[in-house]
Amino acid sequence: MKESLLPPVIAIDGPSASGKGSVAERVAKHFGFHYLDSGAIYRLLAFAAYQQQVAWSDEHALAQIAANLDIRFEHGEAYLSGEQVSSEIRSEQMGKGASEVAVHPEVRTALLQAQRNFRKAPGLVGDGRDIGSVIFPDAGLKVFLTAGVETRAKRRYDQLISRGEAADYALILADLQQRDLRDSQRAAAPLKQLPDAILLDTTDKNIEQAVNIIIEAFKKAGQNA
Numbered sequence: 086m087k088e089s090l091l092p093p094v095i096a097i098d099g100p101s102a103s104g105k106g107s108v109a110e111r112v113a114k115h116f117g118f119h120y121l122d123s124g125a126i127y128r129l130l131a132f133a134a135y136q137q138q139v140a141w142s143d144e145h146a147l148a149q150i151a152a153n154l155d156i157r158f159e160h161g162e163a164y165l166s167g168e169q170v171s172s173e174i175r176s177e178q179m180g181k182g183a184s185e186v187a188v189h190p191e192v193r194t195a196l197l198q199a200q201r202n203f204r205k206a207p208g209l210v211g212d213g214r215d216i217g218s219v220i221f222p223d224a225g226l227k228v229f230l231t232a233g234v235e236t237r238a239k240r241r242y243d244q245l246i247s248r249g250e251a252a253d254y255a256l257i258l259a260d261l262q263q264r265d266l267r268d269s270q271r272a273a274a275p276l277k278q279l280p281d282a283i284l285l286d287t288t289d290k291n292i293e294q295a296v297n298i299i300i301e302a303f304k305k306a307g308q309n310a
């Protein structure tokens with residue numbers, strides 16, 4: 086771990102539906118660390134814009150909403166202006182909206198400090214696309230968590246079915262491919278595997294195995310500090 090007076094950070098970046106959220110939350114629980122779901126912040130912004138009838142393409146208006154966003158996370162639930170909106174922001178529509186609002190550099194700048202404020206003692210596990218590259222480049226451990234796009238589509242499909250929601254595998258797959266492309270090809274903070282990140286491909290791994298690999302890697306990084 087790099088020497089720092091700031092609380093340690095574990096950065097877990099990767100594509101949509103790679104299981105980052107479940108893995109990051111469990112790693113955070115293991116170490117008693119705070120947890121930042123940065124995708125939820127972009128989803129909250131997409132939802133706030135939708136409510137205010139601001140287009141996801143309107144960079145300047147979105148940045149203004151972003152600068153005044155009243156968000157809170159409590160017991161795994163997301164709140165926008167005091168209202169619990171967890172299921173609204175988890176929809177496929179808001180996932181797409183989040184990916185669209187996230188391409189704008191002004192928006193990303195407006196949300197930067199809000200994300201950095203999550204770094205508190207005793208430590209933080211953050212997941213997203215640019216946690217290790219932009220938000221916390223000094224993170225003690227960086228992980229690039231991924232899985233084949235078909236595996237991710239199947240997981241998302243199973244998740245929707247288990248919630249009793251309608252799901253179409255071909256549509257989910259096409260949507261994920263489009264989102265992967267948008268998130269990795271954009272000019273501002275694109276998703277990419279950093280040279281100092283460990284690659285964790287979960288195509289043939291379950292959540293518990295992925296969690297254990299990260300826990301061990303973080304302990305090892307601490308010993309090498």
Ligand code: DC
Pocket residue numbers: 101102123124125127128180183184187188212213214215216264268
């Ligand atoms: O992780 P997620 O699927 O909830 O994220 C939704 C979208 O938000 C994702 O497609 C791109 C954007 N995002 C981002 O640009 N940077 C982050 N750190 C997290 C999410």
